[in-house]
Amino acid sequence: SQTIHQWPATLVQPVGSPLSLECTVEGTSNPNLYWYRQAAGRGLQLLFYSVGIGQISSEVPQNLSASRPQDRQFILSSKKLLLSDSGFYLCAWALPGGGLQPQHFGDGTRLSIL
Amino acid sequence: SQKIEQNSEALNIQEGKTATLTCNYTNYSPAYLQWYRQDPGRGPVFLLLIRENEKEKRKERLKVTFDTTLKQSLFHITASQPADSATYLCALSNTNAGKSTFGDGTTLTVKP
Numbered sequence: 722s723q724t725i726h727q728w729p730a731t732l733v734q735p736v737g738s739p740l741s742l743e744c745t746v747e748g749t750s751n752p753n754l755y756w757y758r759q760a761a762g763r764g765l766q767l768l769f770y771s772v773g774i775g776q777i778s779s780e781v782p783q784n785l786s787a788s789r790p791q792d793r794q795f796i797l798s799s800k801k802l803l804l805s806d807s808g809f810y811l812c813a814w815a816l817p818g819g820g821l822q823p824q825h826f827g828d829g830t831r832l833s834i835l
Numbered sequence: 836s837q838k839i840e841q842n843s844e845a846l847n848i849q850e851g852k853t854a855t856l857t858c859n860y861t862n863y864s865p866a867y868l869q870w871y872r873q874d875p876g877r878g879p880v881f882l883l884l885i886r887e888n889e890k891e892k893r894k895e896r897l898k899v900t901f902d903t904t905l906k907q908s909l910f911h912i913t914a915s916q917p918a919d920s921a922t923y924l925c926a927l928s929n930t931n932a933g934k935s936t937f938g939d940g941t942t943l944t945v946k947p
Contacts, residue, residue: 753933764839765879774931780934811878820867820928820935821886825874825877 723748727812727827738797744812752814754795760811807834839938847944856910856927856941865927870907873922915945937946
């Protein structure tokens with residue numbers, strides 16, 4: 722069966738520090754991969770999605786970047802964190818097939834910027 | 836721009852009753868509509884998907900309707916239980932790379 726791993730679960734970082742969040746998927750090949758951010762009490766804001774290795778689409782201009790160095794690995798990064806980068810970050814995967822395929826989420830990383 | 840609105844207030848119901856959650860959208864013609872459940876501190880979990888040419892979909896105690904004329908989906912939980920308490924998110928998508936637009940969710944509390 723397929724599983725998705727996301728770490729760390731919580732992270733506290735100072736303003737201006739770098740960031741690297743990692744997400745890996747097991748049990749499937751060539752998945753679509755997604756990074757979302759969720760503010761408290763709000764829905765999910767799509768940050769990046771990827772349909773293949775090295776293919777990244779950015780949805781919102783921001784201080785973050787994403788990379789997909791391997792088929793089932795998706796990394797969210799920042800060179801210098803801002804206070805506004807605080808939030809709940811979720812990684813998800815889906816089978817290719819457009820919106821017909823449900824997305825499967827990890828348990829997220831709670832990022833606090835001090 | 837695309838806009839999705841779910842019940843603006845949290846929904847509180849008594850155990851055994853039917854919960855009905857609303858998802859309205861504007862400036863969008865989705866091919867698919869999905870419903871997810873999210874528990875505090877966890878990622879959303881997929882529940883049901885309904886296509887634009889389907890009026891209704893059922894899964895156990897769950898029922899989803901999709902009215903493309905009204906631009907609305909209704910999500911029903913029958914015989915609700917306290918374990919159904921969670922936030923429910925609707926998501927709209929089309930065929931473009933599986934990108935989905937999520938609503939802000941409705942928090943449901945089922946009281947025993």
